[in-house]
Amino acid sequence: MTLTTTEGAAVDFDAAPDRYKHWRLDLDGEIATVNLLVDEAGGLVPGYQLKMNSYDLGVDIELYDIVQRLRFEHPEVRSVVMTGGLERMFCAGANIRMLAQSSHAWKVNFCKFTNETRNGIEDATQNSGQTWIAALNGTAAGGGYELALACDQIVLVDDGSSTVSLPEVPLLGVLPGTGGLTRVVDKRHVRKDRADLFATKSEGYRGATAVEWGLIDETVPRARFDEVVRGRAQAAAANSRRPRQATGVVLTPLARTEDRDSISYSHVTARIDRDARRVDITVQAPAERPPADAAAVLALGVDYWPLAVTRQLDDLILRLRTNEHLIGTWVLRTAGDSGTVLAYDEQLAELADDWFVNEVRHYFKRTLKRLDVSSRSLIAVIEPGSCFAGLLLELALAADRQYMLAGVYEDVDPDAEPATIVVAASNDGAYPMGNGLSRLESRFWGHGDGLAAVRAELGKPLDAEAADRFGLVTVALDDIDFADELRIVLEERASLSPDALTGMEANHRFVGPETIETKIFGRLTAWQNWIFIRPNASGPDGALRRFGTGQRGDYDLNRV
């Protein structure tokens, strides 16, 4: 079964400014203004109206597109103001009727994507020199306030009635699931008793209290609102390291061919085996060596292999995650020349200070993070002809298990070169996970000597025996065992409880320190997903289902 919108169409993540229904992007030199004005009738799925600037997945897909385009297409933009196009209401958050009518899987996937987009906004502020400022021209409720929380600064209009609020607990019997609870205490450092008051008071707080408690940075009367926001935007822009004279890279539409069981791009292919509930994903190394310098890299733009392959992977992950719920195992392979991959790897490090290369690096980082939080079993298969080196090795390190063929397939291609993997400097910090550690550090968490041993091998091709010895692969088997072992492993995986696997994988993938991100995808999301399936929220008398009927939720009063 493909999870689809009720029209039967799979969800598409292709967005473009000329097709935005819900947002308006105004560019004014170094300051961009992102204006939310949701088309009430423009929901992705029939059955609800997006009133009061409430959003659904379709609204968020456009927001994601905006965040990406600002980073790649607009090097001149140094701060971004997010505001609303309605009077007195900035944004009412996720649409409740949409949530109430959605399947559990849909809600979970929706929250995951919106969380990733909020994290992307923070990433733009931190790593792109594009500071996001929330200009709340009216009330920001629930997911609306959570959008603001993702921004670096929050300014709320002081009109005597506009508030910020997280009404999910008191009104809906669920959590603010897009990082609200986490960011209030962890990012904005609101005292926990005040956070408790805030998250249980459905109408929220007006500007003065909100400022005092730290929920927002400033509250300004309507007359001075634009001026203050602009002042903040200009100040932020002044601190940005983005280049003054640069040409952006237009994110042209992705070339993608699809049929029922495959999705292909120029560097990434995915073949679905529906009976086995598995998809075989192959990432292709570039054919050409990297271009000479930053100017040549920029000239290639979207065709620069690291960006092209990242866009394709990103799109594939989103499509598989949203549209292919039954495909529980993703098998990751690479194909091509490791040397060429490593040449790009080195270039990405050398030109890291270039604004465009910087964007590519962070985009690849975010895409890997998407993989980390995908509720699918990830199995890397390392065979002759593969190129798990440097940045592509990250795919193997992100996987739950790594199966490496020792030697070659004697019956298929006895003259092939046995596979090797190469750990590069980039694996040691360029693409951190949500926990702030590299995947290499995460793999060797608590084993400093193992990590040190691998660090001594940076840049060297490691064959199966060495990869196994250094603890970089789960098993290394020769061709006599490999195919059968892999088949059995994949079948066995497919037979286990999908829910238990999701939980297990999420636990194993994130070792070490907690960060806002790991808390959001772990603590907040796990509790939210539990609450979502409880009758108190989603039962016929639950608060979520009863919202808007004039009746409140009828709760089972047992604490669990």
Place this chain on the structure above:
Amino acid sequence: MSIDPRTGPAPAPTGPLSTIDYSERIPNNVNLAEDRRLQRALEGWQPKFLDWWKTLGPALPTKDVYLRTAIAVGRDGWAHFDHVPMEEYRWGIFLAERDPDRVVNFGKHKGAPAWQEVPGEHRADLLRLIVIQGDTEPASVEQQRILGETAPSIYDLRNLFQVNVEEGRHLWAMVYLLHAYFGREGREEAEQLLKRNSGDVDAPRILGAFNEETTDWLQFFMFTYFTDRDGKYQLGTLKESAFDPLARTCEFMLKEEAHHMFVGTTGVQRTVERTAELMKEHGTADILPYGGIPLAVIQKYLNFQYSVSLDLFGSEQSTNAGNYYTSGVKGRWQETRRKDDHVLLDDTREMRLVEDGRIVTKTVPMLSALNLDLRDEYVADCANGVRRWNQALEDAGLDERLTLPHEGFNRKVGVYAGHHVSPDGEVLDEAAWQASEGEWLPTAEDRQAVAALMVPEYEYGKFAGWIAPPQTGINDQPVEFDYVHLAEEGLV
């Protein structure tokens, strides 16, 4: 293969068969020559097996033994008899013919084609079952290692060795499955099968009964009758497996197992015949002074071996057994002849257990009680042999009879574990049990007395005084045939 002028060639096969290729280092009918993986695995394992055989196989040195070797797996003509030095016995891999139309006959996959590969979902279960079955095969060889030194006749010695080599082949059969279908993990398990040893404190065999010492020939006969019969029933359930290679392996093993049953049945029978003869001759049950084994001691040996063999069936109620059945991994005895839906979701049965000092009956879901189902089949089969033995007593004009003890007697596994039940089915307290245990189970004195009678008789055609000769020899040979040629040092 040479044809012994005294025995002639093997009978021409008449049933469907696939010929075993003896030109290979490892005889087989699984196309080993073309399976590189299997070849490498088995050729690596073979020397370890031979080492094990030399170290822990039969201790009595022999030149050669008149052994049966499988040459084809069809209904007839699958065996060839010849004198073979035991270490040169052609252990190999023989599966029953494949039925291309075979389907799963029970459980949730009922009606689907039988599995030709291990489904990942059931790998762990299948691996465990095969390892447990495989572990019992070499165990009995180890247990019976020194029996040759006290063989009551050359005829019996040959039967012991035949049982031993066939247990060795059954180990090969299980190792084949491990190597062919379970990759590296399978190879590791296959090695472990040789590393665990019967009675070894550090690395014992998996099942308790296979760590018990085989002290004497009466126990050997009891073992082949009762404990090997458990093996037969376990194989019978695996023969139904949806995993076709396992089913075909076990089907052929069952044919070989029949010989072990024969050794046990006739061994006990001949002991009982001799006992009856001596009882009549001397007009007393106490025939020990006349070189016979008293019937009471035979009964105690029976009680012991029967009860420990019942333990091998596991708990009467078992979630594992139910899961194995539902998933198609392991069926019931004679599954296809059963007249029910072969899914059993709604079926129940009666089960006895001890409650408040009494044996009571309760109704339990059938799926939860499949171990008991199999055990019931086994118990009924065991009763047949006892009837035969009692016929010998009746023929001798004696009133004494052998009986199978109650199912709860001397049990360490299942619902009777932790309770004391007399052979008649009376629930006893600890004191009552202690007072009578020696009347029901062999005491150290009983075993010593039997052991004292175990003197070797290596003259062709002669038999020790405690056992009667058989009616006929092996493969239509005379009883006095030279079934075993002992090595010089064996004769000393």
